[in-house]
Amino acid sequence: MRIERIELFHIKIPLNFTFKTSQATLKHRETIIIKGTDELGNTGYGEVVAFNEPFYTNETLIDSKDILINCYIPKLINKEIEHPFHIHKWMDLSYPMALAGLENTLVDLYARRNKKSIMDVVFNEETKDHIYGGIVLGDLHIPSLIEQIHLYKKEGYTRFKIKIKPEDGFIKLKAIREQYPNIQLLVDANKSYKIEQIKLLKKLDSLNLLCIEEPLDSGDFLEYEKLQKEMKTPICLDESIQTMDDLKRAIKLNAFKVVNLKVGRVGGIYYAKEMIQLCRENHIKYWIGSMVESGISKILHVHLGSLKDTCMPGDLSSSKRYFKKDVIKPEIITKNGMIKIPKGHGLGVEIDEDILKNYTIDYIKISGEQYEFN
Ligand SMILES: O=C(O)CCC(=O)C1=CC=C[C@@H](O)[C@@H]1C(=O)O
Numbered sequence: 001m002r003i004e005r006i007e008l009f010h011i012k013i014p015l016n017f018t019f020k021t022s023q024a025t026l027k028h029r030e031t032i033i034i035k036g037t038d039e040l041g042n043t044g045y046g047e048v049v050a051f052n053e054p055f056y057t058n059e060t061l062i063d064s065k066d067i068l069i070n071c072y073i074p075k076l077i078n079k080e081i082e083h084p085f086h087i088h089k090w091m092d093l094s095y096p097m098a099l100a101g102l103e104n105t106l107v108d109l110y111a112r113r114n115k116k117s118i119m120d121v122v123f124n125e126e127t128k129d130h131i132y133g134g135i136v137l138g139d140l141h142i143p144s145l146i147e148q149i150h151l152y153k154k155e156g157y158t159r160f161k162i163k164i165k166p167e168d169g170f171i172k173l174k175a176i177r178e179q180y181p182n183i184q185l186l187v188d189a190n191k192s193y194k195i196e197q198i199k200l201l202k203k204l205d206s207l208n209l210l211c212i213e214e215p216l217d218s219g220d221f222l223e224y225e226k227l228q229k230e231m232k233t234p235i236c237l238d239e240s241i242q243t244m245d246d247l248k249r250a251i252k253l254n255a256f257k258v259v260n261l262k263v264g265r266v267g268g269i270y271y272a273k274e275m276i277q278l279c280r281e282n283h284i285k286y287w288i289g290s291m292v293e294s295g296i297s298k299i300l301h302v303h304l305g306s307l308k309d310t311c312m313p314g315d316l317s318s319s320k321r322y323f324k325k326d327v328i329k330p331e332i333i334t335k336n337g338m339i340k341i342p343k344g345h346g347l348g349v350e351i352d353e354d355i356l357k358n359y360t361i362d363y364i365k366i367s368g369e370q371y372e373f374n
């Protein structure tokens with residue numbers, strides 16, 4: 001396969017709700033959609049899920065765009081590619097989200113070209129036909145949290161992740177648990193607690209949580225080891241696991257029990273797969289997260305969520321929750337709390353280019369020596 005052309009659509013989509021975490025508040029989501037075209041005219045898509053500000057990991061969307069245009073894409077154009085994972089031989093992990101977006105584009109393209117689903121191309125193991133969806137609720141007031149859970153429960157959702165911070169995390173979760181004793185509940189602190197606040201964290205042990213995601217501000221695995229030893233609730237790592245070395249060190253130190261896997265954060269499906277393998281070998285549980293992104297990356301994560309040993313429903317819910325109109329056809333739909341895995345080639349969905357163009361705030365086409373800017 002030879003890549004003749006790469007197009008970048010820098011998009012900005014208004015969100016249907018304000019997404020507030022302990023670190024940031026989002027009203028719009030900007031990402032970069034990558035479209036690759038091969039010598040036969042086949043196309044594939046990927047998405048760069050970095051944020052405008054470095055509140056989640058250090059890579060920002062401007063960094064990703066710069067490295068794609070000036071380094072990663074020129075290395076790829078007109079190169080003969082036997083398998084999409086070979087990209088990792090030529091490009092390092094300095095900008096994982098840019099790299100993942102490009103790798104995902106090649107995987108989709110390669111799978112469509114070979115008339116296979118992406119999961120057949122990269123995993124080749126049995127998967128589920130349907131998966132449970134999961135809702136993530138931002139840092140909201142208690143009455144709104146209670147009301148939102150009520151509404152989503154009525155739609156069939158059974159798993160809820162709540163964003164928390166030290167000031168009111170326990171109070172909020174206690175109120176939710178009292179109201180809903182049986183829902184699957186977890187929390188994400190996005191590094192807002194200090195190890196000195198271990199008492200506050202231990203209080204969460206009484207609430208029967210599936211896990212506590214990324215509580216500590218330091219990301220220090222020695223502190224995590226101490227915390228996990230003292231807590232019943234499994235610690236889940238998200239942003240502090242970016243490389244295989246991070247994962248190996250955290251496993252060695254018994255720093256955690258569960259990992260939230262996101263393709264963008266770790267540099268592509270190739271690395272996500274390596275991490276899954278390592279988790280399997282070391283009896284570490286894993287599940288599939290997401291990044292408040294468009295359907296292109298979200299549906300990729302839905303596919304990963306179909307692996308049979310993910311330990312809980314992922315951060316995966318309907319397109320219509322996030323946006324008036326998603327860029328994929330069909331959109332992601334949750335019915336009775338479940339999402340059907342698309343069966344077609346590649347990602348198994350089509351891209352609505354009219355919608356994509358409507359959201360585009362900057363467009364760049366790179367083919368051979370030529371660059372075209374919008
Ligand atoms: O996609 C979603 O609905 C939310 C996923 C989510 O919780 C996150 C996405 C992006 C950045 C983070 O604040 C957060 C997370 O840490 O998991």
Ligand SMILES: [Mg+2]
Nearest residue numbers: 188213214238
């Ligand atoms: Mg998280």
